Amino acid sequence: MNTVGSWLKERIPVSGSQLREFTNEPVPNHLKHWWFCLGGTPAYLFVIQIVTGILLAFYYEPSSSTAYESVRYITHDVAYGWYFRSLHKWAATLMIASIILHQMRVYFTGSYRKPRDLNWMIGMTLLVLTLMTGFTGYSLVYEQLSYWGATVGANIADMVPVLGPFMKRMMLAGDSYGEQTLSRFFILHAAVLPVSMVFLLVVHISLIRLQGVTEFQFKKDQAKGEGGGHFAFFPDHFLMEIFIGLVLMILLSFLATVVPANMGPEANPLVTPEIIKPEWFFYVAFRWLKLFSGTAAILSMGLIVFVMFLWPFIDAAIRRRWKGSEFSVWLGILAVFALIGLTLWEAFVAH
Numbered sequence: 001m002n003t004v005g006s007w008l009k010e011r012i013p014v015s016g017s018q019l020r021e022f023t024n025e026p027v028p029n030h031l032k033h034w035w036f037c038l039g040g041t042p043a044y045l046f047v048i049q050i051v052t053g054i055l056l057a058f059y060y061e062p063s064s065s066t067a068y069e070s071v072r073y074i075t076h077d078v079a080y081g082w083y084f085r086s087l088h089k090w091a092a093t094l095m096i097a098s099i100i101l102h103q104m105r106v107y108f109t110g111s112y113r114k115p116r117d118l119n120w121m122i123g124m125t126l127l128v129l130t131l132m133t134g135f136t137g138y139s140l141v142y143e144q145l146s147y148w149g150a151t152v153g154a155n156i157a158d159m160v161p162v163l164g165p166f167m168k169r170m171m172l173a174g175d176s177y178g179e180q181t182l183s184r185f186f187i188l189h190a191a192v193l194p195v196s197m198v199f200l201l202v203v204h205i206s207l208i209r210l211q212g213v214t215e216f217q218f219k220k221d222q223a224k225g226e227g228g229g230h231f232a233f234f235p236d237h238f239l240m241e242i243f244i245g246l247v248l249m250i251l252l253s254f255l256a257t258v259v260p261a262n263m264g265p266e267a268n269p270l271v272t273p274e275i276i277k278p279e280w281f282f283y284v285a286f287r288w289l290k291l292f293s294g295t296a297a298i299l300s301m302g303l304i305v306f307v308m309f310l311w312p313f314i315d316a317a318i319r320r321r322w323k324g325s326e327f328s329v330w331l332g333i334l335a336v337f338a339l340i341g342l343t344l345w346e347a348f349v350a351h
Contacts, residue, residue: 086256147267
């Protein structure tokens, strides 16, 4: 063992004390509250997505003539295929939900403000990429609703001024849904989007390590004499993250077992379903498109996303003009009510 240790030390000149100092940075006390640790939740679920996605890729065949049958084979014939497919589906759902909640927490605590404005924009990019990953993954099943959902999504992209036709062709690998569309979706879902997300996650976490997290104090913690204090990353915070991971794994297994991923009718390009609805995380956009004309809806949604990306700078300008303004909080509350309202509206209305 001493020989192995000497061999490693000669090639990796890092001592145990240096490694402990690098990995055991003190963690602010407010991170003992689980809702402030939501950033780790989507990262954990992302790992689950990668592992289960690799297992599913062994059997999936990205072609319009084979995709549906390969998914059916995974679901009904492969040993525990139904379980891993259901894990993949539910981990995607919880990942999107946790990223949205994490962005909300960052917004309402003002953690997007200088010098963390760049990290906010990276987080927004990760949210968009996650939604795109969910869309492409849903389309891979080649069910009736996933086929027509992809078709409607491409037609919506086509309405974007100037870039619309190009975006549609890039999405469908042609002017319409064809033989190459599923392979295009598969490459995006399994390679391009995940690799992009891994790169941005590395940058995101690196900036957090360099800048530190925004520290908060709570009256009840101050009463206990804990306000403004810190606790060790290892083992305290590490064990808390492990506990959260175990709870998530139990929850995922429960959902995968009780509400497993099922199979809808196979895609039929000649039969349009009476009701076409996307996955729940696109309900807001779908309802918005129904409320306004195509171009107006596309431009307004694009403007909203653009404002969200640049909000740290807009908020800074507002606060310079009106000191102590709580405009961002009230706007955020209004936005949350709008998101929930439009989602429920789309969920419970047939058309």
